[in-house]
Amino acid sequence: MTDSTAPRPPTGDHQVPLELQVNGRTARLSADIRTTLLDALRDGLGLTGSKKGCDRGQCGACTVHVDGRRVLSCLTLAVGAQGKQVTTIEGVAEGDRLSPVQQAFLDHDGFQCGFCTPGQIMSAICAIRDGDTGSDAAVREAMSGNICRCGAYEGILRAVRSAAERTARQEGTG
Amino acid sequence: MRPFDYAAPRTVEEALAQHADGAAYLAGGTSLVDLMKLDVARPHRVVDVNSLPLHGVTTDERGLHLSALERLGDLARHPAVADGHPVLRQALLASASPQLRNMATIGGNLLQRTRCGYFRDTAAACNKREPGSGCAARTGDNRGHAVLGAGPSCVATHPSDPAVALSALDALLELHGADGVREVPLNSFYRLPGETPQTETVLRPGELITRVTVPPLPGADRSVYVKVRDRRSYEFALVSAAVAVDLHDGEVRGVRIALGGVAPRPWRAHAAEQALTGREFTRANALEAAAAAADGAEPLSGNAFKIELVRRTVGHALTRLGGR
Ligand SMILES: Cc1cc2nc3c(=O)[nH]c(=O)nc-3n(C[C@H](O)[C@H](O)[C@H](O)COP(=O)(O)OP(=O)(O)OC[C@H]3O[C@@H](n4cnc5c(N)ncnc54)[C@H](O)[C@@H]3O)c2cc1C
Numbered sequence: 279m280t281d282s283t284a285p286r287p288p289t290g291d292h293q294v295p296l297e298l299q300v301n302g303r304t305a306r307l308s309a310d311i312r313t314t315l316l317d318a319l320r321d322g323l324g325l326t327g328s329k330k331g332c333d334r335g336q337c338g339a340c341t342v343h344v345d346g347r348r349v350l351s352c353l354t355l356a357v358g359a360q361g362k363q364v365t366t367i368e369g370v371a372e373g374d375r376l377s378p379v380q381q382a383f384l385d386h387d388g389f390q391c392g393f394c395t396p397g398q399i400m401s402a403i404c405a406i407r408d409g410d411t412g413s414d415a416a417v418r419e420a421m422s423g424n425i426c427r428c429g430a431y432e433g434i435l436r437a438v439r440s441a442a443e444r445t446a447r448q449e450g451t452g
Numbered sequence: 453m454r455p456f457d458y459a460a461p462r463t464v465e466e467a468l469a470q471h472a473d474g475a476a477y478l479a480g481g482t483s484l485v486d487l488m489k490l491d492v493a494r495p496h497r498v499v500d501v502n503s504l505p506l507h508g509v510t511t512d513e514r515g516l517h518l519s520a521l522e523r524l525g526d527l528a529r530h531p532a533v534a535d536g537h538p539v540l541r542q543a544l545l546a547s548a549s550p551q552l553r554n555m556a557t558i559g560g561n562l563l564q565r566t567r568c569g570y571f572r573d574t575a576a577a578c579n580k581r582e583p584g585s586g587c588a589a590r591t592g593d594n595r596g597h598a599v600l601g602a603g604p605s606c607v608a609t610h611p612s613d614p615a616v617a618l619s620a621l622d623a624l625l626e627l628h629g630a631d632g633v634r635e636v637p638l639n640s641f642y643r644l645p646g647e648t649p650q651t652e653t654v655l656r657p658g659e660l661i662t663r664v665t666v667p668p669l670p671g672a673d674r675s676v677y678v679k680v681r682d683r684r685s686y687e688f689a690l691v692s693a694a695v696a697v698d699l700h701d702g703e704v705r706g707v708r709i710a711l712g713g714v715a716p717r718p719w720r721a722h723a724a725e726q727a728l729t730g731r732e733f734t735r736a737n738a739l740e741a742a743a744a745a746a747d748g749a750e751p752l753s754g755n756a757f758k759i760e761l762v763r764r765t766v767g768h769a770l771t772r773l774g775g776r
Contacts, residue, residue, distance in 0.1 A: 292455045312453045314485070334486055338551060347554045353485045354555070357458055358478070358500055401551065410550075422685035423549025 296356055300325065301369030309356060316340045318356035319366060327367035327396045331425070338424035341397035342366050348404040367396035370403065379403050379441045388437035390428035398424045402438045411442035453488045457497040463504065464628050464660060470499050471658040477501050479521060479560035482552055487565060491574050492581055506559075506662055509533065515667040520559030520660070524614065525550060527558060537666060539675035539694045543617035546679045549686045559661040562615050562625070562638075563653070566608035566716075567688055569593065579605045580649040595754040596690065599746070599762075601715040606649030607752060610642065610717050611688050617677055619710035619718035620694035621666045629659035638664075642717030652716070671698030671706055678769040679712070680761060689713035691761045693745075695769040697733065704728050704737075709745060709766055714758055723747040724766060735771055742767035 292311045297304060300323060307322040316333075319325045319342070331339030333352050340352040343365040370377040379402050382388065389395040401424045405411050410420035417438050418431075426434060461467040471477065476495035478484055479502065487493035506521040509530050516532055527533050528544035547553060547561070570576040570588040577586035589597055589607050597607040615638065623638045641653050655661070666672070675696035681687040692712035698705045707728045709721040721744070728741035745766040746759045 294458075310455075311458055312455065312488075334489065335482055335552065338549065341551055348551045349555050350482075350551050353480075353482050355458075355478070355481060355485065355498075355500075358460070358481070358502060405550065419685050420550060423551045 294357060296322075297360055298323075298356065298364060299362065300364045301366060302363075311357060313356045314352055315342070315344075315354040315356045315359045315364070316351035318359075319351060319364075322356075325366050325368050328400075329393055329396060331394065331397075336425070337394070337397075338401060339394050339397040341400040341424065343400060343404065346404075348401050365400075367400060370399070377403070378444055379406065379437070382437040382441035382444070383434070386437040386440060387433040388430060389426075389433065390430045394424060394426045394428075398426070398434055402434075402441065405438065406442045406445055411438055414439065417442075454491070454494050456495050458500065459497065460500040460503050464506075464662065467499055467501055467504060467660060468628065468630055468658055470497070472497065473657070475499055475658075477660065479557040480523070480552075480555035482548075482556050483560060483564035487572070490572055492565075492572060501660070513668075515665050518558050518664040518666070520662050520664070521557050523554055524548070524556045524558065524561060525553035528553065536673045537617075537621065537675065538673070539620060539677045539696055540614065540617040540666070542677035543613040543679075543692075543694060546677060546689075546692075547613045558614060558664055561612050562618075562641075562661065562664075563655070564612060565652075567611045568597065568608040571608060580608060580645075580652075583648070583650050590752065593754065594752040596688070596713075597752055597755055598715050599749040599751050599755055599758045600711070600719050601644050601717065602750075603645045603647075603649075605647055606645035606716065608645075608649070608716060609713055610652075610715070611713075612718070613677070613679060613689065613692060613712060615642075616692055616710045616712035616718045617675075617694040618664065618666065619720060620675065620696050620708040621669055621672060622708070624665040624667065625661055626663035626665065627655065627659050628662045629656050631656075633662075635665075638718070639720060645716050649716075669696065669698075669708075671696045671708070674699060674773055676769050676772050678765050678772065680765055691758055691765045693762075693765045693769045694718075695766065695773060697770070697773050699733055699774075702732055704731055704733050707741075709769075711745065711762060711766075714746075714749075714762060721745040721747070721762075721766065728770075733774065738770035739767045742770060 329339035331337035335353040342351045405420035459470045475497040478500045506519045508519045510517045534541045576588040598609045679692040694710045696708045711719040724741045724745040731737045746762040749759045
């Protein structure tokens with residue numbers, strides 16, 4: 279793997295052992311070197327909350343957090359995500375208690391079919407934390423990487439603003 | 453996607469040694485992995501550069517230095533970028549989406565491949581992807597394609613926003629190769645397609661971009677990035693303009709105008725720059741200069757609108773900077 283002679287197209291077995299840190303746990307699996315983080319999560323670990331929409335980095339349905347930052351798992355190679363903390367939609371609730379952003383999506387009808395919702399919520403958590411949600415226009419811009427084909431944007435907007443305001447109030451009162 | 457060997461070197465020297473014919477460096481992966489899935493990029497070996505020590509933003513007397521692995525989102529938030537280079541900050545924030553900006557590196561951004569639909573479709577003729585196969589865009593759907601600098605072989609545009617801002621700022625690229633380190637101005641880094649549209653830059657095989665330097669430039673603080681696109685956010689430019697004006701007592705001492713979305717590389721509008729230099733910064737003079745911004749443009753069947761859009765975008769940018 280580290281020789282400097284010109285590589286030929288590899289043949290045969292491309293399985294590699296992977297060790298991923300997902301939602302606070304260590305997960306070991308064997309996967310093809312080409313596996314994206316999204317496929318490793320869904321097919322390797324059974325965490326099907328992260329969705330495969332376009333699989334080309336255009337729709338945002340596969341959004342997860344890597345080391346606390348929102349990224350697209352469909353354009354991330356699983357092999358490169360080793361040693362980093364991955365959080366998926368399955369890891370944001372505390373037991374049966376939904377996270378404030380999840381609850382806000384329920385309260386404000388922030389979805390119709392629900393397919394884009396895990397990505398929307400993972401994205402919104404970071405947008406709120408980064409303070410990019412102070413106005414309707416700011417939320418629209420901060421959430422522009424998450425497409426909703428049902429067009430539930432008005433509900434999503436209300437959900438994100440309400441969760442952001444709640445977070446601000448909680449922080450304000452300590 | 454085709455199988456590949458994978459290596460994750462920790463030093464620049466190791467990375468250069470591990471790169472070989474048919475290999476590709478992997479940074480944020482937002483262009484490369486996408487193209488590998490489409491079977492447009494077919495590297496035999498992927499050299500993941502994310503563990504290289506190419507992080508950080510510094511300033512010294514030579515200017516503002518951006519290490520190649522810095523992510524677009526981090527750069528947009530960095531005080532040294534925001535302070536004194538509005539055009540760069542605005543171009544970074546107008547790029548892609550927050551998720552993509554957390555992944556995409558500045559080095560990779562400058563080397564991302566075109567978004568031409570025929571380049572991305574292995575069933576179509578494309579001289580850039582498959583030299584000698586023809587150009588389906590010339591007679592096809594070319595609304596988004598180039599009106600400047602293109603040739604019979606290829607009419608694709610370069611999709612980067614940051615590159616346009618860096619062109620206006622006369623940025624320098626530090627390149628590391630087997631033969632050592634060299635510095636190349638961004639404005640001589642990109643090649644026009646000519647007969648070899650597959651070769652997009654002067655980067656030598658295996659060479660790494662290690663750093664981008666923005667030299668101190670009078671007028672960099674009076675600068676703006678205007679991006680016109682089909683939707684307000686998360687879309688590539690139809691036309692964009694990066695403009696920086698060096699004003700002295702109401703007179704334009706120097707002006708830099710770079711265009712995006714209209715050419716195979718960031719395009720400096722020299723005629724418009726010359727038309728405004730040495731003149732009073734009035735709205736009338738600004739619009740007169742902007743009228744020259746598309747000089748030399750040649751429309752394709754579907755994109756003549758871009759020529760007028762260039763003029764108006766540049767005019768808008770100049771008036772935003774105070775030409776009244
Ligand atoms: C849906 C979508 C929308 C987008 N919208 C925009 C937009 O509006 N504006 C915009 O500017 N961009 C946009 N992009 C493109 C995105 O910004 C680029 O894909 C990204 O900046 C590339 O950087 P990367 O680190 O991910 O590069 P990679 O994909 O890792 O690499 C890209 C290329 O550069 C090479 N490379 C990477 N780093 C180096 C280095 N240091 N030295 C030498 N070679 C290197 C790789 O081998 C590869 O050929 C969009 C992308 C997507 C998917």
